[in-house]
Amino acid sequence: MEGILERFDSTTAGIFSSGTWTQYFFVLHEQVLLITDLNERTKVLGKMHMAVSKILPEVDSQGENEIRLHSGLIEVHLKAQSIKEKINWKNALTLA
Numbered sequence: 877m878e879g880i881l882e883r884f885d886s887t888t889a890g891i892f893s894s895g896t897w898t899q900y901f902f903v904l905h906e907q908v909l910l911i912t913d914l915n916e917r918t919k920v921l922g923k924m925h926m927a928v929s930k931i932l933p934e935v936d937s938q939g940e941n942e943i944r945l946h947s948g949l950i951e952v953h954l955k956a957q958s959i960k961e962k963i964n965w966k967n968a969l970t971l972a
Contacts, residue, residue, distance in 0.1 A: 877968040878903040879961070880914065881943075884953035897955060904965075907972045909945075924952065926972035945969070 881902050886895040901917050903910040907927045913919040924947050932944040932951070941962045943954045956962035 877965065880957070881965070882955040883911065884955070904968050904972055909969065909972070926969055931966060931969055
């Protein structure tokens with residue numbers, strides 16, 4: 877599966893902001909979720925091995941299209957464009 881998702885970046889937090897959402901192109905290949913540059917899709921910016929990661933349960937304050945992943949070391953917040961897209965990604969990540 878592949879497509880555009882937004883990733884939350886808390887490193888951009890400031891006095892009036894808790895962080896920003898930035899669009900990236902994601903590729904789920906076998907059990908590895910790759911994050912690539914939106915314009916240069918061959919440029920891999922990071923990866924997450926789903927065999928050792930898990931999808932975290934949704935929380936009330938979470939946006940309806942948000943997916944939270946935890947690798948054991950880091951927690952990643954992703955946002956799909958629609959609920960249907962979120963469900964498709966969650967299903968694919970669960971099966972990976």
